[in-house]
Amino acid sequence: MARYLTIKNTAGVDAGPAVALMITADRSICYRCEIDGYQDTLNADCNRQFYHTCNISGQWTSFLDVFQQCNLLVRLPVADGHCVITAQGRDAPNDHSGFVFQDSTVAALPGVDLTGVPTYLGRPWKNHSHVVFMNCLLEGIIHPAGWESGFMARDLTIKNTTGVDAGPAVALMIMADRSICYRCEIDGYQDTLNAECNRQFYHTCNISGTVDFVFGCAKDVFQQCNLLVRLPMADGHCVITAQGRDAPNDHSGFVFQDSTVAALPGVDLTGVPTYLGRPWKNHSHVVFMNCLLDGIIHPAGWERWGDKDWTPYSTGNSRIGGTAPTPKGASKVYPGRRALPEFGVNYKGGLE
Incomplete structure (x- = not known):
């Protein structure tokens, strides 16, 4: 169990893939942690993992993860770049891996203006990628397309409040x-x-x-x-x-x-x-x-x-x-x- 930790990769936005934390342990828990980076911040590589009340900036990955009451905070990418929050690696229909985000928030990192930056909830790293956002607040930074091919939206409220x-x-x-x-x-x-x-x-x-x-x-x-x-x-x-x-x-x-x-x-x-x-x-x-x-x-x-x-x-x-x-x-x-x-x-x- 990791608790009250701040884990950073300080390589910067131009470094390309740069993992801040990789977890392979089964039944692992991260509680009230800050996990900061740019590309491939968190590598949830395998086994069962649980995250609660964590702030995660950047992001990437593969196994059976549940994120509750977490903040997914998007940073500015390289010039003319775009942002993708998840890249889940389920590779077979009988594989039980996947990401579940529950009661969580997707937003820009405080102080970051993502106007004009295409930002997506995820893209399929493997052929059977599996990601669910449940009862989450998806702030206005998300591109209307939401995802690349193959996704499920469940128990979400999506509104345009501009009026009649x-x-x-x-x-x-x-x-x-x-x-x-x-x-x-x-x-x-x-x-x-x-x-x-x-x-x-x-x-x-x-x-x-x-x-x-x-x-x-x-x-x-x-x-x-x-x-x-x-x-x-x-x-x-x-x-x-x-x-x-x-x-x-x-x-x-x-x-x-x-x-x-x-x-x-x-x-x-x-x-x-x-x-x-x-x-x-x-x-x-x-x-x-x-x-x-x-x-x-x-x-x-x-x-x-x-x-x-x-x-x-x-x-x-x-x-x-x-x-x-x-x-x-x-x-x-x-x-x-x-x-x-x-x-x-x-x-x-x-x-x-």
Whole structure:
């Protein structure tokens, strides 16, 4: 056990990889320690490790670590550089290693201005890297992409607080392939969630906004999610989706399954036209399947966008308010039978 220690590598920002602390001991503990460096500050090389109330600046690594109530403090990189907090080294699907950050904070080192410096939560050092941030405060330094390919966000609240009059203001943009958001709150107004590209899966998430608040060109499946509509600007209207499929042979699209569309609790949308979506591109593709569409939805269902008038939409077996389920429309739906059960997400396979 290391307690009340300050451990530094003073080689500086230009030195390249320079480890301050490497731990290989099993069941090791660091409590109230300062671990300071630049690149590769902490090498949690192997075995089971636990960190509590530590400040760690810089960072890198490989084994089964739990970080509770820790501060991850990002320094300035070399000129024109970028910052990456984690590089976890899980190398096989049956490997139990990984990083779990719980009740912790990611922020700039006090006095450091990271404006214009791309800063990421992590990148995969090996083929099966495994990192989870739970109930953490991620300050505004994090790049909207968050990660490179393959990540899971769990039990996070992500907000854009600029307000209803700000216009487009993204709270979360995801570009990583095979990404998962599980039990997350994603809050904003216009353009809340930018599901930019690749394959993405959302389960038990609350997503709030006003206009186009789920948009992008990704292949997305949303299961057991709540789409919560806020009050728009004066005399405005609300649109939930704006999907960006731009060619008939493009396989992107949004599928909402066993989900709910409703007003944000406490919000009265009487007299506010509210639509399930509008076509951002010429071949936008959105499906609501086995969903509860609350009474806020305009009878037209969908809104036109300029001259884009061929758009496959479907509200299969969904119901409005207390009415019976009514199949509407038809479109091809990718059978979402695959997910990542190793992450413990209770996904629903198939189209039932």
